[in-house]
Amino acid sequence: MNIGNAAEKASLPAKTIRYYEEIGLITPGRAENGYRDYSDNDVHRLRFLQRSRSLGFTIDECRLLLSLYDDKQRASADVKAMALEKVAEIERKIADLQSLRDTLSTLARHCHGDGRPDCPIIDDLAGEGVSA
Amino acid sequence: MNIGNAAEKASLPAKTIRYYEEIGLITPGRAENGYRDYSDNDVHRLRFLQRSRSLGFTIDECRLLLSLYDDKQRASADVKAMALEKVAEIERKIADLQSLRDTLSTLARHCHGDGRPDCPIIDDLAGEGVSA
DNA sequence: GATAGGGCTTCCAGTAACTGGAAGGTCAAG
DNA sequence: CTTGACCTTCCAGTTACTGGAAGCCCTATC
Numbered sequence: 001m002n003i004g005n006a007a008e009k010a011s012l013p014a015k016t017i018r019y020y021e022e023i024g025l026i027t028p029g030r031a032e033n034g035y036r037d038y039s040d041n042d043v044h045r046l047r048f049l050q051r052s053r054s055l056g057f058t059i060d061e062c063r064l065l066l067s068l069y070d071d072k073q074r075a076s077a078d079v080k081a082m083a084l085e086k087v088a089e090i091e092r093k094i095a096d097l098q099s100l101r102d103t104l105s106t107l108a109r110h111c112h113g114d115g116r117p118d119c120p121i122i123d124d125l126a127g128e129g130v131s132a
Numbered sequence: 133m134n135i136g137n138a139a140e141k142a143s144l145p146a147k148t149i150r151y152y153e154e155i156g157l158i159t160p161g162r163a164e165n166g167y168r169d170y171s172d173n174d175v176h177r178l179r180f181l182q183r184s185r186s187l188g189f190t191i192d193e194c195r196l197l198l199s200l201y202d203d204k205q206r207a208s209a210d211v212k213a214m215a216l217e218k219v220a221e222i223e224r225k226i227a228d229l230q231s232l233r234d235t236l237s238t239l240a241r242h243c244h245g246d247g248r249p250d251c252p253i254i255d256d257l258a259g260e261g262v263s264a
Numbered sequence: 265g266a267t268a269g270g271g272c273t274t275c276c277a278g279t280a281a282c283t284g285g286a287a288g289g290t291c292a293a294g
Numbered sequence: 295c296t297t298g299a300c301c302t303t304c305c306a307g308t309t310a311c312t313g314g315a316a317g318c319c320c321t322a323t324c
Contacts, residue, residue: 004271014272019311033319035272048257055257056232059310069254076243076251083240083253090233094226100188101222108215111208119208121215122201125180125187136300146301151282165290167301191281266324273318282308289302294295 006038010046020049025063056090057082138170142178152181157195188222189214 006028007014020026021036026045029037038046048069052062061082068074110120138160139146152158153168158177163169170178180201184194193214200206242252 002272013312015312016310018273023310033272035319044258052257053310055236056229065254065257068251069258071249073249074251074254075247076249076253077245077247079251079253080240080243080245083236083243087233087236087240090229090236094229094233097188097222097226097229101219101226104187104215104219104222108212108219111212111215113209113212115207115209117203117205117208119200119206119211121208121211122197122206125183125197126176126201127179127183134301145283147283148281150302155281165301167290185281268323269321271319271321274316276315277313279312280309284305284307286305287303290300292297292299294297 001038001043003036003038006036006043006046009043010050012046012050017046020046023059025049025059025066056086061086133170133175135168135170138168138175138178141175142182144178144182149178152178155191157181157191157198188218193218 001009003014003017007017010017017026018036021028026042026049028042029039031037045066048066049062052065053059057065065079065082068079107121107124112118133141135146135149139149142149149158150168153160158174158181160174161169161171177198180198181194184197185191189197197211197214200211239253239256244250
């Protein structure tokens with residue numbers, strides 16, 4: 001099947017699929033007219049990629065995941081370890097964002113937000129305002 | 133003062149400071165030997181940049197914030213609106229990450245994580261596993 | 265048979281915000 | 295006078311695409 005079709009089935013832009021090919025994540029066949037030709041298995045891989053990317057795995061992690069997917073002998077422990085490490089990473093990011101949000105809301109709460117030039121947010125950024 | 137000194141005072145790498153100059157966020161003077169020469173006010177701006185970047189504002193937002201900082205007549209409402217929009221954006225990101233984390237932990241919980249090749253995480257990525 | 269359109273191809277460039285490294289000038293200490 | 299730290303510029307690389315140009319392929323319609 002052509003790239004447009006595969007793109008639709010995998011919920012990925014065609015551009016992205018070509019990019020994945022460029023970096024060696026997938027190698028579809030070619031039709032006689034030079035068009036890429038995707039098998040059902042190719043589409044399967046693309047979906048795998050789409051899903052793992054949307055779960056926050058980097059491209060390199062997806063590469064590893066795909067090789068585990070291809071390896072019928074892989075240990076589930078390897079995959080579980082990656083997933084758990086990813087969970088921890090996501091939780092660190094969440095904590096960072098929460099503290100960011102708290103700081104910013106505190107700042108905003110202290111700002112009267114009218115037409116006057118006086119602004120505690122700017123003052124804080126300038127290093128002389130409320131401590132969040 | 134030299135860039136190394138300014139970098140230390142602003143808690144920013146010298147490389148980053150040069151980059152900020154390149155994109156027009158700051159324009160220090162030059163000493164006779166060609167070295168950049170930072171005034172106290174320059175350091176102030178750098179700190180402002182450091183803090184607003186660390187609060188999650190993009191460079192373009194920092195540019196705007198700096199212009200509000202420079203503008204003694206600006207309305208605090210403008211700044212407050214930016215801060216609140218940023219808070220909303222951060223909260224969206226947090227929610228996304230939380231759902232990501234939940235999906236991944238569910239997956240990991242269903243994985244026995246031993247030496248056997250059978251792995252629900254891979255199965256899910258392949259589109260045939262547990263629904264998280 | 266000409267043409268219009270949509271899809272496909274390749275290649276080049278740009279994004280955000282730096283970061284690393286090479287080649288070389290400047291300065292203070294020993 | 296040399297060593298080492300610090301400074302300069304410029305170029306390249308990072309992540310994961312995305313946009314666009316130039317041009318081929320295929321089908322349908324007039």
